[in-house]
Amino acid sequence: MDFPPRWLKSQITPGHYAMRFVVIxxxxNTVKLMGPLGDDDIHLLLSEDDSVIRHAxxxxxxxxxxxxxxEESVKKLHLSYRDRVLIKLESKTDLKKCLDAVLAVQHDIPITVVSExxxxxxxxAGLIRVVPLSSFCGGxxxxxxxxxxxxxxxxxRNIFSKADRVLLLLQDDPDPDGIASALALRTILGRNRTTAPIASFGHVxxxxxxxxxxxxxxxxxxxxxxDLKEYDRIAxxxxxxxxxxxxxxxxxAVIDHHPKRTGYEAKFVDIRPRYGATSTIMTQYLTASGTQISQRLATALVYGIKTDTQLLGRDTTPDDVDAFAELYPLANQATLRKIDRPQIPRDDLVSFAIALQHASIEGEIIYAHLGPLSREDVIPYFADLCLEIEDAQWSVASGIFDGMLIISIRTYGEGASAGETTKKAFEVFGSAGGHRAMAKAVIPLENIPSQYLDHELWIKERFTYALSGREPEPAI
Incomplete structure (x- = not known):
């Protein structure tokens, strides 16, 4: 059997499986409860009653x-764990029959039953969420x-319950969103730093x-x-x-909000590129499971959402706003103020001055190279600063740290995606990617073509190629 079925294929953009809101x-009047849904979502109503179908x-x-x-009727629907199923049936007998058939065919599908x-x-137990009609306020x-x-x-919890040691793995230079998300997952699993340590191949x-x-x-x-072999499970x-x-x-397990990558196997995957932060996903997990959110955890999650969305100003969805609003009253405001004060190393002030003096603006793109640095974090800070320069729509800041060429890209997110552009420009030379408005590339110096002694020139040529599609002329 083909998936998705033929009647659904015409509703889906190639390469993308749209989420279906399935109502039985x-x-x-049930369809009126749904409220506004995303343009990419598919609304599917199922009923035995022809009058209900005509109304929908x-x-x-x-x-x-x-x-x-x-069950045969249910199988033809090709239900998936990605779908969201709502069941509202007056007869409890009909409701039980319907649930029996749906869960027999697709046991891991999220189901909400509307009933008083x-x-x-x-x-x-644990498979169905029962919500009274009186709880719904417009959607x-x-x-x-x-x-x-x-x-x-x-x-x-089922995947990790029997593991002695679980590894919560973050990116090589862990950021607040990843750190907070790992702390949240550890809390959800009911573990501690001994049985579920948070780790990275790099340093904070x-x-x-x-x-x-x-x-x-x-x-x-x-x-x-x-060290990976010491752990029974890895998330x-x-x-x-x-x-x-x-x-x-x-x-x-993989839980992320960056654009989805393929070519790997995982028992559990939850990737939501439209979200501004992975911390938002974890907050939804905590709330739905009734897990208590401590002040420490709330503070971490608030800071994770704040940094990845630039205080709800970039790549933000209503889900991010809702999560932030739920967490903020629980967080320690004094601690948030204390940790949110980045300081520039004195040793790098000279690099700042030189980079600003020699920064070049080509159209709407500002390029600035900081040279060798004592700390990597200066580069994204400088990229944010350059985007504030008049008429700049893109900033490309770079520097050398620990044998790597680090490139931070910022844009207002109104045109091409920073993440996709950076990936196209630099992925063949190292790691590269990001979001619509911000991205990063890390290139080992030995991977840069030897004819390019001027790193900034090479960056400009690669970035121009990624934006225009024209392969640069080889340097002489």
């Missing part, structure tokens, strides 16, 4: 006739997301990030590839395989 109901079609929904309790009196049988899409989050938490370098782990007492270990937070060649292509 005998009430024609008038509201712009896709519809299909479904025989309640018939339904009690979930013990055999389905239930968020309730369906809570059901999906509840199922995700159950799946994660940015001063505000160092302050975060110091003031919140979060230990981030530095490990090697050989990646705020990154995916291929970020580093040391990450195995068979992993247990």
């Amino acid at each position: 109901t005998d009430d024609p 079609r008038k509201e712009g929904w896709r519809t299909k006739h479904l025989k309640l309790g018939d 009196s339904w009690t979930t049988p013990e055999k389905w 239930i899409a968020s309730e369906l997301e809570k059901a999906a989050a509840m199922r995700s938490v159950a799946h994660l 370098t940015r001063p505000e990030n160092v302050a975060m782990i110091r003031d919140l007492e979060i230990q981030v270990l530095t490990i090697s590839e050989d 990646l937070l705020d990154l995916q395989p291929f970020h580093s060649p040391q990450i195995p292509l068979k992993i247990d």
Whole structure:
């Protein structure tokens, strides 16, 4: 059988599986509860009642006739864990028949039941979210997301429950979003720093990030590839395989908000590129599972969302705003103020002055090369600063640290994606990628073509190629 089915293929952009909001109901007014949904989402209503189907079609929904309790009818829907299912049936007998058939065909699908009196049988505990109609205030899409989050938490706990040691792995220079997300997953799994350490192949370098782990007492270990064999399960937070060649292509869990990569195997994957922060995903997990959020954890998650979205000003969704609003009253405001004060090393002030003096503006792009540096975090700081220069739509700041050419790219996100552009320009030489408005590349110096003694010239040529599609002339 093809997936998705032929009737659905015409609704999907090639290479993308759209989320379906699937409603099974005998009430024609149910579709009004959904509220506004994303343009990429597919609305599918299933019913035995022809009058309900006719009403839903008038509201712009896709519809299909479904025989309640018939597993063969359910199989033809090709339901997936990506879908969100809402069931609202007046008869408890019909409701039980419907749930029996759906869960027999797709046991891990997120289901929300709308009922004032339904009690979930013990055999389905943790599989179904029951919400009374009185809880809905103008839209239930968020309730369906809570059901999906509840199922995700159950799946994660099942994967990691029997492991003696779990590794929570972050990017090579861990940032607040990754650190907070790892701390949240550890809390959800009910583990501690001994049974689920947070680790990276690199070091925490940015001063505000160092302050975060110091003031919140979060230990981030530095490990090697050989250390991986000491762990029974590995989860990646705020990154995916291929970020580093040391990450195995068979992993247990990947939770991230960067553009999705393929070519690896994982037992659990939750990647949401439209979200501004992975911390938002983890906050939804915590809320849906009823896990208590401590002041320490709330402070970490608030800072993770704040830094990755530039205080909800970049790559932000309503989900990020909701998570931030939920966490902010729980966070320690004094600690947030204390860690959010980046300081520039005195030794690098000369590099700042030289870079500003020799920065070049080509059209709407400003390029600045800082040369050798004592700390890597100065480069993204400088990239943010350059974007404030009049008429600049892109900033490309670079510097050399620890044998690597580090490139930070910033844009206002109104045109080409910074992440995709950076990936196209530099991925063949090292690691590269990011979001629509910000990106990073890390290139070993030995990978730069030997004829390019001027690193800034090479960066300009590669970046111009990525934006225009024209391969640069080889340097002489």
